[in-house]
Amino acid sequence: MRACFLISILACLLLTGCAANPLTDKSQPDKVLPRSDPFARNKLLTKSINLGNFLEAPNEGDWGLKLKASYFDSIAAKGFSGVRIPVRFSAHTAADSPFTINTDFMDRVVWAVDQAERNNLATIVDLHHYQEIFADPQNEKAKFLSLWRQIATRFKDYPASVFYEILNEPHDKLDASTWNVFLNDAINTVRAVDSLHTIIVGTAGWGGISDMNSLEIPATEQNVIFTFHYYEPFHFTHQGAEWVDGSDAWLGTKWQGTSDEKNKIILDFFQVKAWAQTHNRPVLLGEFGAYSKADMESRIRWTSFVVQTAQADSMSWAYWEFASGFGVFDPQNDSWRKPLLQALLP
Ligand code: BGC
Numbered sequence: 001m002r003a004c005f006l007i008s009i010l011a012c013l014l015l016t017g018c019a020a021n022p023l024t025d026k027s028q029p030d031k032v033l034p035r036s037d038p039f040a041r042n043k044l045l046t047k048s049i050n051l052g053n054f055l056e057a058p059n060e061g062d063w064g065l066k067l068k069a070s071y072f073d074s075i076a077a078k079g080f081s082g083v084r085i086p087v088r089f090s091a092h093t094a095a096d097s098p099f100t101i102n103t104d105f106m107d108r109v110v111w112a113v114d115q116a117e118r119n120n121l122a123t124i125v126d127l128h129h130y131q132e133i134f135a136d137p138q139n140e141k142a143k144f145l146s147l148w149r150q151i152a153t154r155f156k157d158y159p160a161s162v163f164y165e166i167l168n169e170p171h172d173k174l175d176a177s178t179w180n181v182f183l184n185d186a187i188n189t190v191r192a193v194d195s196l197h198t199i200i201v202g203t204a205g206w207g208g209i210s211d212m213n214s215l216e217i218p219a220t221e222q223n224v225i226f227t228f229h230y231y232e233p234f235h236f237t238h239q240g241a242e243w244v245d246g247s248d249a250w251l252g253t254k255w256q257g258t259s260d261e262k263n264k265i266i267l268d269f270f271q272v273k274a275w276a277q278t279h280n281r282p283v284l285l286g287e288f289g290a291y292s293k294a295d296m297e298s299r300i301r302w303t304s305f306v307v308q309t310a311q312a313d314s315m316s317w318a319y320w321e322f323a324s325g326f327g328v329f330d331p332q333n334d335s336w337r338k339p340l341l342q343a344l345l346p
Contacts, residue, residue: 052321076119086128240293
């Protein structure tokens with residue numbers, strides 16, 4: 001009996017590699033996390049961080065940052081469970097149909113996903129900064145769908161710890177009703193090649209909560225996570241932000257953590273929770289953060305309270321962002337900003 005047991009363990013180690021990590025076992029991705037349970041999948045993203053300003057710059061490096069393998073190691077070592085990787089795919093394709101994604105660029109995205117996987121980090125591949133589609137959706141639709149056909153084809157055999165986020169912060173001419181149609185078509189495009197991976201979708205109002213009630217996720221598609229972005233109070237989180245007109249006037253705004261300030265956040269999150277319960281969708285707070293021009297004490301208080309509220313509401317979260325203007329990591333000194341990190345991971 002005992003010998004039999006030992007032999008079977010030995011055989012198992014030799015043949016199947018019992019030590020294989022279930023999240024990164026490419027041979028049986030669907031067995032690990034059944035596609036019927038996006039709530040279980042969402043847990044992989046429980047404590048995530050955005051790798052902002054890397055692959056979402058017009059070209060990697062243009063915004064002062066290049067990805068390094070060591071960043072992924074460090075993120076995992078600190079205890080994050082996942083990374084959201086914003087990618088400006090739209091700027092790296094052939095000009096004409098079928099809008100083939102540049103091979104070197106796609107390989108770089110694959111490299112980044114592989115680094116995450118090597119560290120057992122879940123990964124969101126996020127279509128980011130597709131500016132042209134916000135100005136002229138109909139003209140961009142074929143390219144948008146072609147991007148998703150190519151991305152899903154490239155990652156379809158990856159484990160279930162890879163997620164697809166259809167589009168960051170739709171807005172402008174990509175209004176709520178247009179977005180519902182585009183979303184439906186993008187989901188169908190992904191599903192034509194990939195029935196496994198969980199899809200992440202947000203609202204047409206810059207991914208915020210104001211447009212939640214106009215969002216229509218096809219009822220037949222269960223393998224979806226709802227995402228929202230949270231930067232309230234905006235005058236606090238975006239004070240002095242160079243890309244927001246007039247934001248210099250908000251410099252000096254603090255967040256003290258008064259009951260009124262906290263209640264506003266609790267109520268906003270309550271609305272999201274209520275929406276999610278009605279629609280039976282898991283929730284990812286996909287971006288939140290306060291810009292470095294706010295005072296550090298306020299940033300820490302606000303970040304910590306947002307994290308606590310999200311967790312109390314069973315939401316996963318992804319902090320905006322790793323190493324740039326909101327950064328919890330200082331790339332110059334290769335070191336973490338400890339108090340901010342502690343606000344995220346106490
Ligand atoms: C945008 C970033 C911006 C951040 C906070 C993101 O979705 O892509 O450019 O820094 O939101 O405003």
